[in-house]
């Protein structure tokens with residue numbers, strides 16, 4: 001049984017709020033990154049008090065209100081499904097604050113991305129328009145990226161958050177790369193969490209996590225709403241024909257910078273014409 005994959009659950013937190021994923025350093029081999037996926041029915045309110053952690057509240061689907069102190073962000077969110085392939089709105093909230101998320105639409109799905117933080121930063125809306133958009137790769141490694149909290153956005157202390165779309169028949173996070181050696185400026189040490197979604201939702205993708213010496217080498221079949229955690233190692237994703245893949249990545253580590261190292265055995269793939 002792998003300790004890297006978390007199957008979707010349905011845990012009622014209170015009427016109108018269901019927890020689908022709750023990955024922390026208590027149940028996963030992680031020190032820095034955390035993720036919660038919640039589903040809310042209209043008017044249901046999720047409240048949380050942060051301790052020494054910061055959060056990025058991502059309006060995954062549906063519309064929500066987010067309140068922290070005097071900050072009110074109303075009716076945020078841009079899509080009914082992540083597969084609309086449109087960037088969405090998010091809110092950054094720093095450590096030691098209390099905040100509320102309320103569903104405005106019949107249902108809403110929200111990802112809460114966590115990382116350690118001790119320096120207060122302003123609560124801030126990261127609007128859909130603030131996302132930077134990239135198309136990466138060629139041949140069968142094409143993917144489409146929405147950068148929600150990239151390293152050049154100084155709104156967070158530790159958190160890096162990104163959404164990645166991979167069409168059926170393609171690979172992403174490929175050629176395989178790792179970011180687990182604290183060896184700046186060439187490689188940074190970052191844990192990573194993948195929240196996977198698949199369209200249509202009965203589909204699956206393959207996610208391998210492995211190190212050079214293969215002391216860690218796990219290949220997982222991953223279904224809709226499953227989470228994979230990557231405490232270390234290379235971590236490519238393969239998407240079967242007929243299904244589209246979406247994942248949201250949370251990355252965090254001692255230094256907020258993403259410097260990765262490609263597996264030298266497979267780096268040639270980047271240099272094909």
Ligand SMILES: O=C(O)C[C@@H](O)[C@H](O)C(=O)CO
Nearest residue numbers: 136143162164172173174249
């Ligand atoms: O470009 C991609 O395929 C996405 C990945 O880089 C993903 O965000 C990741 O693995 C980050 O380390």
